[in-house]
Amino acid sequence: xxxxxxxxxxxxxxxxxxxxxxxxxxxxxxxxxxxxxxxxxxxxxxxxxxxxxxxxxxxxxxxxxxxxxxxxxxxxxxxxxxxxxxxxxxxxxxxxxxxxxxxxxxxxxxxxxxxxxxxxxxxxxxxxxxxxxxxxxxxxxxxxxxxxxxxxxxxxxxxxxxxxxxxxxxxxxxxxxxxxxxxxxxxxxxxxxxxxxxxxxxxxxxxxxxxxxxxxxxxxxxxxxxxxxxxxxxxxxxxxxxxxxxxxxxxxxxxxxxxxxxxxxxxxxxxxxxxxxxxxxxxxxxxxxxxxxxxxxxxxxxxxxxxxxxxxxxxxxxxxxxxxxxx
Numbered sequence: 001x002x003x004x005x006x007x008x009x010x011x012x013x014x015x016x017x018x019x020x021x022x023x024x025x026x027x028x029x030x031x032x033x034x035x036x037x038x039x040x041x042x043x044x045x046x047x048x049x050x051x052x053x054x055x056x057x058x059x060x061x062x063x064x065x066x067x068x069x070x071x072x073x074x075x076x077x078x079x080x081x082x083x084x085x086x087x088x089x090x091x092x093x094x095x096x097x098x099x100x101x102x103x104x105x106x107x108x109x110x111x112x113x114x115x116x117x118x119x120x121x122x123x124x125x126x127x128x129x130x131x132x133x134x135x136x137x138x139x140x141x142x143x144x145x146x147x148x149x150x151x152x153x154x155x156x157x158x159x160x161x162x163x164x165x166x167x168x169x170x171x172x173x174x175x176x177x178x179x180x181x182x183x184x185x186x187x188x189x190x191x192x193x194x195x196x197x198x199x200x201x202x203x204x205x206x207x208x209x210x211x212x213x214x215x216x217x218x219x220x221x222x223x224x225x226x227x228x229x230x231x232x233x234x235x236x237x238x239x240x241x242x243x244x245x246x247x248x249x250x251x252x253x254x255x256x257x258x259x260x261x262x263x264x265x266x267x268x269x270x271x272x273x274x275x276x277x278x279x280x281x282x283x284x285x286x287x288x289x290x291x292x293x294x295x296x297x298x299x300x301x302x303x304x305x306x307x308x309x310x311x312x313x314x315x316x317x318x319x320x321x322x323x324x325x326x327x
Contacts, residue, residue, distance in 0.1 A: 001207060002045040002068065002175070007077035009038040009063055009231075037063040038074065039231035047174070048205040050197075052222035052239070054212070054318060056327055060231045061211040062101075065179050068209070069099050082174070095124065098168030102180030105160070106167050107152040113163050114148045117170055124171040131170070138166040141196055158189030165193065169200070176200070178210045182217055194220045215314035229327030242317060248287040251310045252294065255279050259302035267297055284309075 013033050016026040038060050045051055055061050066072035067079055070086030070093050079086055084093045099106075107116045121131045139145055142162040147155055155163065161181065168176065178197070182190045198221060200206045210221055218225060218239065225242070227235040235242075251273075261275050269288030273281040284294050291309055298304065 001047040001082060002209075003078070003080045004044075004064075004067075005042050005078040005080075007038050007041040007064075007067060007074045007079060008036075009067070009072065009074045011035045011037055036231045038067070041077070041228075041231070041233055043226060043233060043236060045207060045209065047207055048201065049224065050201050050208040050210065050222045052210050052212070052218040052225040053228065054215075054218065054225055055228040056322060059228045059327065061228060062179055064228070065099070065177050065209070065211060068175075069097060069177055070094065095171065096173050097175045097177060098171070098173040099177045100161075100164050100168045100179065100181045102161070102183040105152065105164065107160070107163060109153050110151055112149050112151055113144070113155075116152065116163075116167060117148070120167055120170050126171055130172070134170055134172055135166075138169060141199065142166050143192065158185050158192075161185060161189065161193065162196075165196065172204075173206070175207045175209070178208065178212075180212055181210070182212065182214055190214075190217070197221055215318055219314045227321055227325070229322075229325050234325045234327070235321065239314065239317075242321075248285055249311075250284045250286055250291060252282040252284055252298075253280070253308045253310075254282065254298065254302070254304055255306040256302040256304050261302065263301050264298065270294065270297075 011034070013035055014026070014030045015033050016022050016031065041060070041064060053061055053064065063072060067074055068081065068086060070090045073087040081093065082096055084096075086093045106120075107113060108119065117135060120126075126134070139148060142165060144159065144162050144166060147159050147163065152160055152163070165181065176197075182193055185193065194217065197208060197210075201208055208221070210217060212218065223238055223240070225235070225237065225239050226233060256278055261272065261280055264270050264282065265272055267289070269285045271283045273283050275281075282298075284291065289297075295307065298307070
């Protein structure tokens with residue numbers, strides 16, 4: 001469905017030292033620095049997939065989204081989406097994509113939201129029956145009944161982002177591109193947006209590409225992640241598989257009434273991190289000792305009242321990947 005092959009994009013940026021004399025020199029002779037925003041990017045995404053596209057600031061995430069959406073023309077390479085080249089077949093292509101930029105708006109600032117929707121209806125040439133059906137569904141699912149008669153400038157960030165998502169889906173696209181869609185949202189709004197995205201992916205098989213720095217979004221929505229750094233795809237794989245591969249260590253927190261916690265130190269694969277008044281934290285290497293075996297061993301030595309097991313968080317995994325690839 002989405003195929004990128006050897007995509008390259010370089011930006012030329014003017015630079016100069018501070019000061020009046022350097023400003024005058026720059027009028028006659030400018031110095032430029034080349035930035036390889038995208039350096040031989042290649043990947044494929046199937047219909048109905050939800051993919052997390054992650055990387056540090058300046059890695060090339062937004063540039064990739066702009067290429068896929070047809071906003072940006074690469075220097076070289078191929079991008080084929082449903083048989084179309086985004087920057088060449090722009091009119092046909094935009095009928096099949098929806099785009100949400102967390103720091104940009106497609107809503108008209110001073111008019112009510114429903115007027116913006118009406119304008120989008122005309123832009124996409126949506127027939128009245130389809131428009132009403134899509135609008136009613138989106139308004140209900142995103143809970144924006146009370147705000148669609150309000151100008152965009154008067155909405156809270158959470159309300160506006162829900163309206164932005166509705167606007168991007170009013171024409172029922174096959175692909176949804178989300179660039180930081182939950183940036184600045186409160187916890188309730190984030191959960192509402194995530195649940196909605198999962199629902200349309202499941203019911204309509206909408207393909208979703210999500211770029212974000214919020215790893216909770218990645219964990220909640222995607223199974224596959226693409227890691228980009230310095231304009232290159234560094235890693236492509238399952239989030240769960242990466243967690244298992246990168247860190248076999250599990251953190252176990254337990255509460256107990258009595259027993260000798262010190263005996264745990266002798267068990268291979270276990271290490272005691274802390275122990276304060278019957279509340280202990282243990283580190284378990286699952287390459288040596290399975291979690292089920294660990295629980296049996298601990299239960300035989302302690303009178304447990306509570307136990308919880310946690311693996312590597314998405315944030316910890318991403319930090320380790322950044323360090324590994326030096327990005």
